Structure formats: C-alpha cells, structure tokens
Amino acid sequence: MSTLFILNQPELLDDCITVMQPDDALLLIENAVVIATKSSTTQYKMFVLKDDLIARGLFESIHDQSTAIDFSKFVELTLAYDKSVSWL
C-alpha cells in the first residue's frame, strides 16, 4: 500500500524518512515548508502546501525537487494514496 506522509514540523524530517517506502510521498505543510528550500538527497516524491510557502515568503525559494500544491490537490493526494499518515 502507498502512503502519503504529512509533515508539519521540520525537525521531524529525519525520523519520518526512516519509515518511508519507495512508492510513498511526503507532503510538507505549516512550518515544515522551510524544508522545501533546501536540496535534498531523498528519493521520495515531495509536495509542499503553497499557501504555507506564500505565508512565509518562501514561494520563490522552493527547490525544484518539490512540487507546490493547493488545498484541492491536497485533498486529491489523500485519495490517490492508500492512506495518509501525519508524522507528529
């Protein structure tokens, strides 16, 4: 089964990645969007909530490994993956 991991605290990234499988994706929301400005070595698909980027002045700084999405796409992602896990 594929999983959408939802992360809202940047400091939990490393911990979250330890449980991810190749087909899983990571969605960065709230304060965790700051992660999207850095290049990463993770092989996972990475989505970022657009409004949280704009709020923090980071929309222009996003790294091209990440895809900015709106709430409509957020809902679609939770349907496209078998389940969603908020990594708290």
Add this chain to the structure above:
Amino acid sequence: MSTLFILNQPELLDDCITVMQPDDALLLIENAVVIATKSSTTQYKMFVLKDDLIARGLFESIHDQSTAIDFSKFVELTLAYDKSVSWL
C-alpha cells in the same frame, strides 16, 4: 556573568550548547533528563532534576558526568548563577 541554562526538550540540546560559555552550566529537567544517560563530549557542568529521572525509571542509568539534584538545590543553583535561561 555566569548562566544556568535550563533545558526541558532533549532535541534542543545541540542548539542550546551553541550559546554556552565555559563557566555556564546546564540543568536538565522534564523530558530532557533522558540526555543524562548518555556520555557526552560537552565540557559543561551538567545537573539533572532527580524527580524527573525517578519518574521515568532513569535514576540508575544516569551517566557519571551528570549530578542529580533535588528542588532545593535547583533553587540554590538559580541563585548561584547570575541568571537562568530556559532554552525553549
């Protein structure tokens, strides 16, 4: 001036240490007492709140680089150092 740094979240240890001076001390309380079970390479004096160790079953596991203290000593430390800083 000497400072007593009070830490209650183990994940903030590295950040806290970046602002410490040689004469400063670190007091571990609440969840941060788990740090006291590991050997560390920091040169700072390290105190640990005893009741928080006992609560978590860690009193026997404390590393000998740390000193367990009670609330009476906690109050004395805040007087012995010029100021106390809670690193949140």
Add this chain to the structure above:
Amino acid sequence: MKSICFIFNKPPYGDHKGRELLDICLMSAAFDMPITVIFKSQGVYQLLQNQQPDVISVKNHSATFKALDLYGVENILVESESLLEHNLKMEQLLPIAEAVSQDVVKHQIASSDFVIGL
C-alpha cells in the same frame, strides 16, 4: 476488519501524549480491530521499567502497557535501531515488546489501514 498501527515516539510524562495515544489504542482494541503498537525514536523510553511518576504527581501508565495483551493487543514492537541510539537494552524494558529492525517497522506501517501518532 481494518487494521491500525500506533506509533509511540516521545518520552513519557513530559506531556500527556503517551497516555492519550494509549487510550485510543485501548478503545480500538475494544472494537476488535487488529492492532500493532510500535515504540520508536524517543518513544522507547515509554517502556522503561521502574517508572515512578508519582514523584511528579502523574499517574503511571506502565501498568496499562502491561495489560495490553489482556485487551488482545499482542503485536507490540520496539525498534532495535532506536534502542541502540538511546543506549538502552531490552532487559531494561517491560517484557511485553519484541525487538524488530527498522525494516519490519516500515513494513508494519505500510501494511496497516490506519496509522496514528500524537
């Protein structure tokens, strides 16, 4: 029946999260859902023996962990890599969990219908 996996990843007593996650776990067990409980990262401290949170006026929930099998929760796992990271040995923990590798943890999370942490 849908399966559910609980992730304990924080030390006890600094907050109420361990206790409140355990409550969901017990309720799900009462509904006969197949349950996996995972202790990972700093959550491994939840299982330490000889906890005495009465000294900080908090209720000890170790006894409830020990009673999980009475509720039919038998799949209780602790991640070996986390034990190593926190310098803990299985002998120091309540004898209710099985040590497994990170790969097993990953597989359990992937194969559950719901995954809940707090």
Add this chain to the structure above:
Amino acid sequence: MKSICFIFNKPPYGDHKGRELLDICLMSAAFDMPITVIFKSQGVYQLLQNQQPDVISVKNHSATFKALDLYGVENILVESESLLEHNLKMEQLLPIAEAVSQDVVKHQIASSDFVIGL
C-alpha cells in the same frame, strides 16, 4: 537599568510564539530597558521578506519587526551560522538586522541581565 535579550528561534506562523515574544519585546522597550533581539536557528525565517500570512488568515508581524527602531530597539542581530545552515542570504531578509557570528550571539546572551525565548 537592567538589560534584556530576546531569542527568536522558531519559524513564523506555525505557532503564536514569535508574535507573543515580540509583544514582550515591545512592552520592555516601552519601559526603556536596553534590548537586544537575536534571530537564531530556524528563527531566521521570521525576518524573510515578502511574507503574506493573510493567505492563511494570520496577521503579518513583519511590519512590527520593521517598527522596532521606532520603539528604540536598535540592537537587532541575526546569526550568520544559522543563515548558512538554512541556505538564506541577508538580501532575502528585512533590512533591519545585522549579521553577526555565533561568538557575538554568545557574548550578547552572556552579558544581558535577562534572556527570554518562547
């Protein structure tokens, strides 16, 4: 007069802490206390230009940061090591802070009478 140092070390808007720390800062300025403001670790994101938190229905406190000098707060420092770690340049930040080394930050904290973070 006793001096006071404020440490901003978290990104904005994920919580109210930045806003609530800023409120203490303004109040202390009204009492004419000598103030140092330090942006460190993830707190450097507090100073990013072009923040638009109205899209998430939160009030923008950038304007208040910009007004700090009107309140007599002139010692506003951002830690160079933190900028580097988060891949940010001074040009991306509000032009109100001076970049200083970790040693300067350390010294400012050591020499203040009170140090407050949230």
Add this chain to the structure above:
Amino acid sequence: MVTANPYTAQGQYTALRFANEVINKGHQLKRIFFYADGVLIASRLNCPPSDEINLTKAWAKLAIEKDVELTVCVTAALKRGIVNQAEADRNALTGENLDPAFEISGLGQLTEAMLESDKLITFG
C-alpha cells in the same frame, strides 16, 4: 481527527481549509473528532483579536451549513476545562463554556468513524 492546539499550532486552520475543500469536491465528511489539545477549540469564550479569524466560529459555520458533526472527546475536554452543562453538573463545576455547534462524546466515536470511513486524516 484534529489534535492541534488552536494557539500553539496551525493545525486547526489547516484542518478547516482541508475540510471545506473535501466538501466542495462533493465527498462525504462524516465527522471531525477533536482530541488532545484540539478540544480547546470548542470553547465559545475563545476571543481572538478582532483582525484575526475566529476558528471556533469558522468550525461552527461549517457544521451548521454543511451538516458536519463536530465531536469533542469528553476525557480530553474535561481535563482541559471544556465542559457543557451536563458535565459541569456531574463534576460539580460552576459554569460551562462549550460552543453549541460542538458535541461532547466518547473516544468510541473516533473508532466507530474509522470503521465506517475510507480515510482518516490527522491534523496535529
């Protein structure tokens, strides 16, 4: 499930936007279950600054207009001082503060909703 502290975390707002979008897309949203610090949202005494969104009222609007159940866990609520008249009477408390759009109930409501739904999304 919403466990986010309304003030210390942004999760209540994110959950609200997400819930509205789910309904706009024509999906069925059975229940919002408030747990842990998330229950703090259910106090009608919450009074944010006038230039900021009142999240309690925003949830209430969603509940009324779109017929979504807002369920607050009784155990989590009582210890956090969120009570209705019945709970106040039962626990000898002087006063109550539950917003009428929210309903206090047991943790079983979460488990029951999980069994009946395809998805559970947590906002913490």
Add this chain to the structure above:
Amino acid sequence: MVTANPYTAQGQYTALRFANEVINKGHQLKRIFFYADGVLIASRLNCPPSDEINLTKAWAKLAIEKDVELTVCVTAALKRGIVNQAEADRNALTGENLDPAFEISGLGQLTEAMLESDKLITFG
C-alpha cells in the same frame, strides 16, 4: 514566568514545585506571570481525573496561603478563552471561567516585575 501548556507540557508542575521551594527557603516570590499557553491553567473548569493533581487548585492554594500574586496576561488569555466577568462583558462573551485566585492584567506586569526582581525563571 510560566508559559507551559498545562496538559501538553510538564512545566506547570515543575514551576509549582519550584515556587513552593523558593518560599520554603525564605525567599520572596513577587509574582507568577502566566503567559502564552500558560494562561490555560487559570480556568476553574479544568477538571483532571480524580487520581491526578489539580494544578489550578494547587496554584490557588499557594496564592492564598503564601500571598503570591498569580497574574494572567489579558491578551494571551482572551484568545485562549480564559476570561473574567469584566472581560466577558467587554467582549460580549456569554460566560466566564477565571479561577478567583488568578488575576487578569497586562503584559506590563511582567516587565515591571523584572525591573523589581533579581531573578526571572521561565517554565515553558
């Protein structure tokens, strides 16, 4: 200063023990200032399980027996639904929940206390 969420963090309890010890040792404790999520402690509706400590009542006991001021920041309190009758009237809220041992006041009380005291200890 106490900024700890009474439920998500242990800081309220640590602060209480510390405050009692300060007084036992004969030092003067001018004021406990509750700020940020720390204000949540001031609701008299907080009702922890009967086998756990009621921290609101424990603070109230300290205030009454040892004559310590318990001051709650009004701005932080209002948005978190902690109100007395005067604030309820001013903001058109139906009800109030402040425990009578606590007093609602402004942030200036913190700064004033800092100027008059040798030490400030924060519990977050």
